[in-house]
Amino acid sequence: MIRTGLIGFGLGGTAFHAPLIAAVEGLVLAAVGTSRGEAVAAAYPGVPAISPAALIADPAIDLVVISTPNATHFELAQAALRAGKHVVVDKPLTPSASQAEALIALAEAGERLLVPFHNRRWDSDFLAVRALVESGRLGEIALFEAHWDRFRPDLAQAWKEAPDAGAGQLLDLGSHMIDQMLVLFGMPDAVDADLARQRSGSQVDDYFALTFHYGDRRAVLASSRLIAAPRPRFGLHGHGGSFVKYGLDPQEAALRGGGSVHDPAHGLEDPALHGRLTLPDGTVETLASARGDYRQFYAGVVAAIRDGAGPPVLASDALAGLRLMDAARQSAEDGRRIRLC
Incomplete structure (x- = not known):
């Protein structure tokens, strides 16, 4: 199982990412980086709500999913990649093309996945x-x-x-x-x-x-x-x-x-x-x-991590869009x- 940490439990985290992660074979929602602990406990009993920094630092987390305000995407994704995690980032990947280029270079250097959530x-x-x-x-x-x-x-x-x-x-x-x-x-x-x-x-x-x-x-x-x-x-x-x-x-x-x-x-x-x-x-x-079926996106992420398949969305596609x-x-x-x- 790919232990997945979700950062952000607003609309994107609650309506899109958490339900899809929970529904796709091969993924397990291991932690949520949020201050909304009661909401997490009500929706996903047993899943801890911790700080984003603690989630990124957790060596048991394999995949970090970022569903936070756009201006925070670059900093969080950069930290997760530097920690050796595979990363999914909600759209836009970053607010600027230059930030996207930096993240792509970091992911390639660390041989980690960086996948834009173009569901x-x-x-x-x-x-x-x-x-x-x-x-x-x-x-x-x-x-x-x-x-x-x-x-x-x-x-x-x-x-x-x-x-x-x-x-x-x-x-x-x-x-x-x-x-x-x-x-x-x-x-x-x-x-x-x-x-x-x-x-x-x-x-x-x-x-x-x-x-x-x-x-x-x-x-x-x-x-x-x-x-x-x-x-x-x-x-x-x-x-x-x-x-x-x-x-x-x-x-x-x-x-x-x-x-x-x-x-x-x-x-x-x-x-x-x-x-x-x-x-x-x-x-x-x-x-x-x-x-x-948005589950196909996360099924593609699983295949990319476990089997070496191509990612469901290329980071270079998001860069082209930016x-x-x-x-x-x-x-x-x-x-x-x-x-x-």
């Missing part, structure tokens, strides 16, 4: 999109669109939206959206970006619209906290037709609501949200989404297209 690769909706792209049914894809919107006009707690906290919509949701784009199409040639602070008093970006160039293909990623009516989650348009998909994968809502990954319906999307493929002759087909976000910020600030290669 959205196992969303039901993204699995549907990926399967369609790989099938070639759309032919050459001219336009890929992804929207991830929320209606949250009020600011969150101040510490969550401070400029020095690694906050903002681009780092928050953009990390996942850019990662999904990279999985589908690889690195783009250029980016045009627009970022804004649209809510009163906001100190960080709460809106973005990014256009990535792949030769003649365009990938458009957009997100806002001031949209109450849903836009399509995904749209793909090519010579072989169009695919439009509404709705988000159900796993987060289920986990946040106290649902179990062992529920037979877990990860299954409402059929009403299945995407629709429109062919050139006007024929419309409904394409069922596959079951989403570099694209840096280029997007530069594009928005300068008001010009940024060439990437």
Whole structure:
């Protein structure tokens, strides 16, 4: 068994990491680095709640999972790697590309795993999109669109939206959206970006619209906290037709609501949200989404540690995403297209 220590027992730790660690064969939740001892005891009797420093220093811990505020990711991951641990870090891997580069170098030098938690690769909706792209049914894809919107006009707690906290919509949701784009199409040639602070008093970006160039293909990623009516989650348009998909994968809502990954319906999307493929002759087909399953991420971590398999997500993928976000910020600030290669 891979003895796993989880640092952080807020939303990410309680709704995502702890339930997945407990559900995946080969992992055991050995300790939680948090001050919320009563919450840990109630949810996982017998699992000690200790300080993050004590967890990292414990020689019995093999894997450290970091689910803490973004600004703490680098320091905690650095300490865990120096202690000889394998490390999983919630997105974003770090707030900056330079910090990610330093962690990758440290992990390589110590022959330890550094794995970004890009769990959205196992969303039901993204699995549907990926399967369609790989099938070639759309032919050459001219336009890929992804929207991830929320209606949250009020600011969150101040510490969550401070400029020095690694906050903002681009780092928050953009990390996942850019990662999904990279999985589908690889690195783009250029980016045009627009970022804004649209809510009163906001100190960080709460809106973005990014256009990535792949030769003649365009990938458009957009997100806002001031949209109450849903836009399509995904749209793909090519010579072989169009695919439009509404709705988000159900796993987060289920986990946040106290649902179990062992529920037979877990990860299954409402059929009403299945995407629709429109062919050139006007024929419309409904394409069922596959079951989403974030457990596959941690199963991949187990295989990487025990069997030497490749990690489920490469740290270099997260670094590529951070570099694209840096280029997007530069594009928005300068008001010009940024060439990437």
